[in-house]
Amino acid sequence: MRSSSAVEGQFPPGWNTKFFDVTNHAKDHLSPRLNVVAPLNSLRSSLHKDPLPYHSITTKGNGCTPRNSGSPRFTDPFSQPPPGEGSSTQQQHPHEQNLNTRLLAVDSNPPWPRISSAANSEARKFGGQKAKPGVVLQKLNDGKRGIPDDGHRGWKKYGNKAIQNSNHCRGYYKCSLKECxxxxMVQLTDRDPTLFEVTYVGKHSCSSSTAHPRCRHRSTQMLSSSLVHxxxxxxxEGGQATSTVTKEDRAEDWKTQRAAASIGTNLVVDVSNPIIDNGWKGGKYSNEHNYSYSYFNMGMTTSTTASTASEEPKQCEVGEGDDDVDQDEEGDVCMDTYLHQSSRHHQAAYSLWxxxxxxxxxxxx
DNA sequence: GGCATTTGACCAAG
DNA sequence: CTTGGTCAAATGCC
Known part of the structure; x- marks a missing residue:
């Protein structure tokens, strides 16, 4: 039994829907797998070149904002309704229709040390109490780009950081109003390239009618109406955000999401094959040219660094066991995920399922 | 020129 | 020492 969450059933088969446990319990971290048909040669060569240009990474949907994307500012869904929006078969709350986001779940107090430490640090800085950041899973609707729109106009990005054991950068945003x-923090989930973990820290002090227009919520109701607690x-604990989404919708979403997960035009991804989690995956950092290499285990029970050698990834045999970290004869951990990092602020992940x-x-x- | 993002550097916590 | 979070100069777009 992998999970019994009430949000189960909103996600494709094979997903671990126990979202708020998976970060700390890698054993439960079952990630979707893509079948890569023929990317390995190009991937292999890319590993020995300089880090990919940032935009070449980020425009392919790994969650990092493109450098030259033509001002990836928040679009105003009220003034620019997206084409085809009305043809959706999903029944949305009227207030929700204009968002580019589906909110899937929220936990006001997740067992999540990475987030809470940041939030608590922030709280201490301002002499406040222990923070309880809200973690929200937000999903981009089909055809949308960028980060989920949460109804707030004035988010300003102030940082971007690669996060350990995550294939995607975490983006840091704060209210553009100085005193607010x-x-x-916005981060793509590994299991779904269109599903964002959005962690809210602090409350807006600028949402009154007298506040700067850029710092107004368009509607708080449309957010709360779409939350699943x-x-x-x-x-x-209430909410019905996705209760009207049919299985067919989810299946279609899932195919789209997996297709979007291919990074680079040289990756050919078979999105028709169902996901089978074969076991573990690993990663590699480079230590050449100002970036550092290390093998590490991602998403399994142990987080042991298996090797620090700057060497090629090797083929390995992977058995059926769920929990074993597979090693080859030399004891090197094999990998099927390649992390490419040119600085701690951006990294690309090549997940080769x-x-x-x-x-x-x-x-x- | 103004504004937003990018990204190297820095800092604090563990 | 590693890692997450933040700062701020550089850069790019409108």
Whole structure:
């Protein structure tokens, strides 16, 4: 039994829907897998070049804002309704229709040290009490880009950071009004390239009618109307954001999401094959040219660094076991995910979900 | 020129 | 020492 969350059923088969446990319990971290048909040669060569240009990474949907994306500012969904929006089969709350986001779940007090430490640090800085940041899962609706629109106009991005054991950068936003301390952190989930974890820290002090126009919420109601609250026991506590989304909708979403997960035009992704989590995945950092290499284990029970050698990834045999970290004869951890990091602020992740029977050898020359 | 993002550097916490 | 969070100069777009 992987989970019994009330949000189960909103996600494709194979997903771990126990969202607020997976960060700390990698054993439950079942990620969607993409079948990569023929990207390995190009990938292999890319690993030995300079880090990819930022825009070449980020325009392919790993969650990092493109450098030259033509001002990836927040669009105003009221003034620019997206084409095709009205044809959606999903029944949305009237207030929700103009958002580019579906909110899937929220936890006002998740067991999540990474987030809470940041929030608490922030709280201490201002002499406040222990913070309880709200963590919201927000999903971009089909065809949308950028980050989810949460109804607030004035988020200003002030940072971007690669996060350990995550394939995606975390973006840091704060209210553009100086005196307002509201912040949020936005990060793509590994399991779904259109699903964002949005952590809200602090409250807006600028949302009154007298506040600067850029710092006004368009509607708080449209947000609250679409939340699904997930308690610590995983039970639902109201909200009906996705209750009207049909299975067919989810299936279609899922295909779109997986298609969007391909990074770079040289990746060919088979999105028709169902996800099978074969076990573990690993990562690699480079230590050449100002970035550092290390193998590490991602998403499994241990977080042990297996090797720090700057060497090629190797083919490995992966068994059926759920919990074993597979190693080859030399004891090197094998990998099927490549992290490419040129600074701690941006990294690209090449997740190569594959059929192990056809996995080409990646050997040193 | 103004504004928003990018990104290297810095800092604090663990 | 590692990692997450923040700052601020550089950069790009309108």
């Amino acid at each position: 301390r509201a912040k949020k 997930v308690g610590s026991n995983g039970s639902s 594959h059929d192990f029977d056809t996995y080409p050898t990646l050997s040193t020359d």
